Amino acid sequence: MSDVCDVFCYDEEKVSRLKQELASYDTLGMTKIFKALADDTRAKIALMLCRTDELCVCDVANIIGTTIPNASHHLRLLRNLGLAKYRKEGKLVFYSLDDEHVKQLIWMALQHSMENKILV
Structure with a gap:
């Protein structure tokens, strides 16, 4: 069984409609969000921030077992991409x-990975 079409054909109406729709979306912004969360350290930080109202940089460093400068670097990146804020x-x-x-996105990704037991 092949995962590729055996012949080339397409639904012209559907393709045209979706091409137009795609042009109206900011996929670059979406890509940046997923790129930020694609890093395991940042994903862990984001997940821990889902579990509480807020954490100080020192708490984050302790939770993920890294240095304060490293935690700060990852938190700053999450902030610069609009996923986190600070006070x-x-x-x-x-x-x-x-x-x-942001919380919903992280929880849905976690639930999906747990349901499907996605392993590296």
């Missing part, structure tokens, strides 16, 4: 996920 309280910096959409 400063004295000498501490607290991060949280930007909004409910």
Whole structure:
């Protein structure tokens, strides 16, 4: 059984409609989100931020077992891509996920991977 069509044909109406629709989407923004979450460290950070309101950089470093500069680097990238936000309280910096959409995306990806037992 082949996973490729044996003949070349296509639905002209459907292809034309979807090409037009695709041109109206910001796929680059979507790609950036998935690229940010494709890194295991950032995915872990995002998942932990889903589990609480906010975490300081020191907490994140402790949870994922890395240095504060490394955790800060990953958190900054998540923030720059619009997935996380931060607030400063004295000498501490607290991060949280930007909004409910980000949380839903992370939870759905986790649930999907657990249901399908996606392994590397």
